[in-house]
Amino acid sequence: MSEIPSNPVTVSQYSYYSDKNYPKRRTMEDAHVICDPLIEIEGHIYSLYAIFDGHRGRTAAQHCAKIVKDKIKEVLQRKDEEFKEMMQDAMYEMDMSLKENGIEYSGCCGLLCIIEIKEKKRIIHMANCGDSCGIIIGTNDIISMSEExxxxxxxxxxxxxxxxxxxxxxxxxxxxxxxxxxxxxxx
Structure with a gap:
């Protein structure tokens, strides 16, 4: 973990923009979720920001956006796992849900950002799967949080x-x- 000296502000105070990449695509294949706050567990408040980059259509991205809140809530309540394992479990369970629901032709990449408020500090956890990329832009620094x-x-x-x-x-x-x-x- 790295410490960043700054005055934290939640993402929900900002706007967002998405683009279907016209003229290459006629429909939007991506999906996103903002849930601020998502859940409180033992005094820790968690918020969720997720982007799903649809590949070969929007079915998989929309399915993951629909189930991600419940999957993240479920894994956050597991006390016997490290955060890294919880996030990997959530990604794996979403992948299995795609297969269980017969979503095989369409796929997606994902970027999950969990902001945990703990003892007046904000801890930003990011997980990516596929070619989605997450960065944090500060006043004097840009921090890559993912590897495509x-x-x-x-x-x-x-x-x-x-x-x-x-x-x-x-x-x-x-x-x-x-x-x-x-x-x-x-x-």
Whole structure:
């Protein structure tokens, strides 16, 4: 964890914008969730900000946006796991829910941001799966909170091949298990 000296302000005080990337796409394939606050557990207040980048349609992104609040609430209430494992569990459970609901053609990447208020400090936890990217922009600094899982990334390419996957024309052919990177900072 890194400490950032600043005056914390929640994201809900700002606006957001999304773009369907016209003319490449005729419909919006992405989905987002803002839930501030989401849940309070033992004096800790958690807020959720999530973006799901739809691939080959919006079905998977919309499904994940619909279930993410309940999945995050469920994993946050587990007391025997580290935060990293809880976030990985939430991503894995959303992936399994896609399969259980027959959503196989459409897929999505995800970026989850959980802001935890603990003893007057805000702890920002971010997790990403796929090519979604999260950054924090401060007055004097930009902090990368995620690592995109792209085939051009040497470590990701190696992980895909070691998992039995193939890279053809810069894309993954076949199913690849979720790989989630978690990072937390205190502000």
């Amino acid at each position: 899982h792209k085939t051009t990334n040497e470590d990701e390419s190696k992980r895909i091949k070691e998992s039995g996957g193939m890279i053809i024309n810069g894309r993954v052919s076949g199913d690849v298990a979720n790989y989630t990177r978690i990072r937390s900072i205190i502000i």
